[in-house]
Amino acid sequence: MRNSNRPIPTPDRPNFYGRRGSRPLKDSRRALVDALLPKIGITYPEQAGVVPHDYFDFTPDQLWLEIGFGGGEHLAGQAQANPQTGIIGAEPFMDGVGSLLRHIDERGLTNVRVIADDSRPLLYKLVDACFDRAFLLFPDPWPKKRHAERRFIGPKNLALLARLLKDGAEFRVASDDMQYISWTLQHLHNHPDFEWLAESPEDWRNPPEDWVKTRYEQKALRQGKKCNYLRFRRKHRD
Numbered sequence: 001m002r003n004s005n006r007p008i009p010t011p012d013r014p015n016f017y018g019r020r021g022s023r024p025l026k027d028s029r030r031a032l033v034d035a036l037l038p039k040i041g042i043t044y045p046e047q048a049g050v051v052p053h054d055y056f057d058f059t060p061d062q063l064w065l066e067i068g069f070g071g072g073e074h075l076a077g078q079a080q081a082n083p084q085t086g087i088i089g090a091e092p093f094m095d096g097v098g099s100l101l102r103h104i105d106e107r108g109l110t111n112v113r114v115i116a117d118d119s120r121p122l123l124y125k126l127v128d129a130c131f132d133r134a135f136l137l138f139p140d141p142w143p144k145k146r147h148a149e150r151r152f153i154g155p156k157n158l159a160l161l162a163r164l165l166k167d168g169a170e171f172r173v174a175s176d177d178m179q180y181i182s183w184t185l186q187h188l189h190n191h192p193d194f195e196w197l198a199e200s201p202e203d204w205r206n207p208p209e210d211w212v213k214t215r216y217e218q219k220a221l222r223q224g225k226k227c228n229y230l231r232f233r234r235k236h237r238d
Contacts, residue, residue: 029098036101041114042088044121052088052130055113060086062132065164067119067152068139070214072100075135077212079109085132087112090119120160129166138216141177153184162193165234170197172208173230176220181228188232197231204228 025033042055052063061084069075069089079087089112091097097116104112115122139152153173161171171194173184188194198204207229217227 025094025098029102032101032105033094033098036105037097037114037116040104040112041116042122044117045125048125049127050122050125051127053086055088056086056111058086058111060084060111062086063088063130064133064135065119065123065131066090066135066137068136069100070096070138070216072096072103074137074212074214075100075112076103076107076109078210079104079112080107081210081212083111085111088115089113090115090117090122092117120157123160123164126164128163131164132166132169134161134165134169134171135173137172137174137214138176138220139180141175141180151180151183153180153187155187158187158191158194162191162234167234167236169234171232171234173232174207174217174227176217176225176227178226178228181230184230188230193235194232195235197233204230 024030053060062082064078064082064085064087066075066078066087066089069091070093072089072091075087075089079085089100091100091114094116097114100112100114103109136152141151165171171188173188175181175184185196189196205226205228207227208231211229220227
């Protein structure tokens, strides 16, 4: 029997797998969640056709998306380096949301908006070709074979990203899990809407010049693991 407390999945409200809760937040982060998140948080819209630029108090030169921003180090660093770019970040784990809010508060960032939940119910409601860049950095690799369908990279989500990315937009994926890297290349290398930008091994062994390390990346490097950095371009529509 279906748990009556669990939402029934629909095309724009798919099943979610992963952590949402965390240990009780520190008082300082709880205060930020209570005071700052209502100002910059994005809730799920009921109607489709949402223009994401409207979430910002200024007109961004570009609009970027980070799916699963973890502790927010990368997102905050990119926002600080690109103040005219509007960045929307999604993270369902509240400890990570609290961490990003601390970065935003300490750096005085005004060009970030936050989805404190699964990104997809919002993404399904957005207009086509609205993002100039998207990031998926060190996602949960779901290493067990029976859990492979839970990985973000897959036919449905790639179709969604292809719709949302502008022609020529860049999609960056990074991981220290070689199984996930292989999975990503398998799904994207021959995808009709994406092209892999690598021209030599150095292109995936080294991060882009404007890279900002995440806490998960730093942990992996301390453990002696190799990280891979994949860059794809959204092909031009016919």
